[in-house]
Amino acid sequence: MKSQDYSLGFIGLGRMGREILPRIHSLFPIRAVYNRTRSVYNELPLEGITCASAPSELAEACNIIFLSLTDTEAVESILFGDNGISKSLGSGVIIVDLSTISLDGALRIHERLAKMGVKYLDSPVIGSVGAAKSGNLTAVCGGDESAFNRVRPLLASFSSKIFYLGGSGNGIRMKLINNAVMGINMSAIAEALNLSGSAGIPKSRIMEVLLTGGASSRILELKRGKIERGDFSPEFSLDHQLKDLRYAIEMARNAGVNPAISATAEKLFAAASTEGFGKEDMSAVASGRGASAAKQYKEGKI
Ligand SMILES: NC(=O)c1ccc[n+]([C@@H]2O[C@H](COP(=O)([O-])OP(=O)(O)OC[C@H]3O[C@@H](n4cnc5c(N)ncnc54)[C@H](OP(=O)(O)O)[C@@H]3O)[C@@H](O)[C@H]2O)c1
Structure with a gap:
């Protein structure tokens, strides 16, 4: 496919x-961008790219549109809200949604x-900002196969692994x-590290040992x-992370699958968020500062 x-x-x-x-832009020039908070345009090198004043304005000029937005509400508002892109979408347009939604x-x-x-391709990505910067995300994609084949070279500009998983929704299911x-x-890591004090073993030592065996995990490697x-x-x-656990629990319940383990994790993340750590990295649940989580545990709520 040519640019x-x-x-x-x-x-x-x-x-x-x-x-x-x-x-993407380094291989396939981006014509237009939109961000709700427009001051962001001044923070980024966007020379040669139109900074649209509304999603509908962007849609007038584009036949393939990427979305990277917080949640379902954000995606639906950009698509169908006032000045949403659906106001000016032409037939044949492909929307590639990289967001993690329900x-x-x-x-x-x-x-x-x-x-x-x-x-509409539900095409969320696995991997964080480091993997995005180096082009090593994993893309998991559901939706029309011919549309997927058309955008595959674009996905490859930022993803070293690409999985087409079949019909609509399967990208989101996998994510x-x-x-x-x-x-x-x-x-599980947070719980293990909370034992550091009583065990008299430093957290760094616990993580070092965990990484040697079957209790190791990629998230421990990344967040250590x-x-x-x-x-x-x-x-x-x-x-x-809390949003995604809630979406996963809803998906499991609707499928008749018991999400007991996810539900316990959700309570831990919800307690940390209530306590004010929501804007911090998800690894903050292992910060040992989750006093409200500890309180909820003592009260038998977790
Ligand atoms: N960060 C990661 O490591 C990572 C990894 C894989 C997947 N993801 C997923 O990728 C998506 C984006 O994540 P992120 O970390 O880039 O999030 P982020 O930094 O919080 O950015 C969210 C974006 O969504 C926009 N937005 C939020 N609510 C909106 C609304 N109601 N209307 C219009 N725009 C709205 C924000 O615009 P403003 O600038 O105006 O707020 C911003 O551009 C999420 O679904 C996330 O779960 C993230």
């Missing part, structure tokens, strides 16, 4: 969007856009399975340094 076949738009210049955008939301959006002749397991693993340094500046925010 002139694409008229690309990108919406959502948050932590992930601002890393993914330049990777399964019900993804299926609802597929259906609504299909009626307008628009192909929510992934993030439930990730949140559960992080909760942050936990050791007490640096909880956000890569993947605790509130985003």
Whole structure:
């Protein structure tokens, strides 16, 4: 596929969007971007790219539109809200949604856009800002296969692994399975590290040993340094992890699957968020500062 076949738009210049955008743009020029908070345009090198004043304005110029937005509500508002892109979408447009949203939301959006002749690919990404910057995300994609084949070279500009998983919603299903397991693993690490004081073994030593055997995990490898340094500046925010656990629990319940383990992890993340750590990195649950989580545990709520 040649770059002139694409008229690309990108919406959502948050932590992930601002890393993914330049990777696509270096190979396939992006025509227009939109971000709700417009001051962001001044923080980024966007020379030669139109900074749209509304999603509908961006949609007038683009036939493939990427979204990298917080949640279902954000995606539906950009698509169908006042000045949403659906106001000016032409038939044949492909929307590539990199956001992690609910399964019900993804299926609802597929259906609504299909009626307008628009192909919607649920294509969330696995990996955080470091992987986005180096082009090593994993893309998991559901939706129309011919639309997927058309955008595959674009996905490859920021993803070293790409999985087409079949029909609508399967990208989101896979992503929510992934993030439930990730949140559960992080909760297990938090619990283990809380024993550091009573055991008299430093947290760094506990993590060093865990990494040698079957209790190791990719999330421990990735977050060990942050936990050791007490640096909880956000890569993947605790509130985003909480959102994904809630979406995964809803998906499991609707499928008749018991989400007991995810539900326990959700309580830990919810307690940490209530306590004010929601904007910090998700590894902040292992910070040992979760006093309200400890209180809830003593009260038998976790
Ligand atoms: N960070 C990660 O490590 C990571 C990894 C994999 C997947 N993800 C997923 O990727 C998505 C983006 O994550 P992120 O970390 O980049 O999030 P982020 O930094 O919080 O950015 C969120 C983006 O969504 C926009 N937004 C939020 N609510 C909106 C609304 N109601 N209307 C319009 N725009 C809205 C924000 O615009 P403003 O600038 O105006 O707030 C911003 O551009 C999420 O679904 C997340 O779960 C993140």
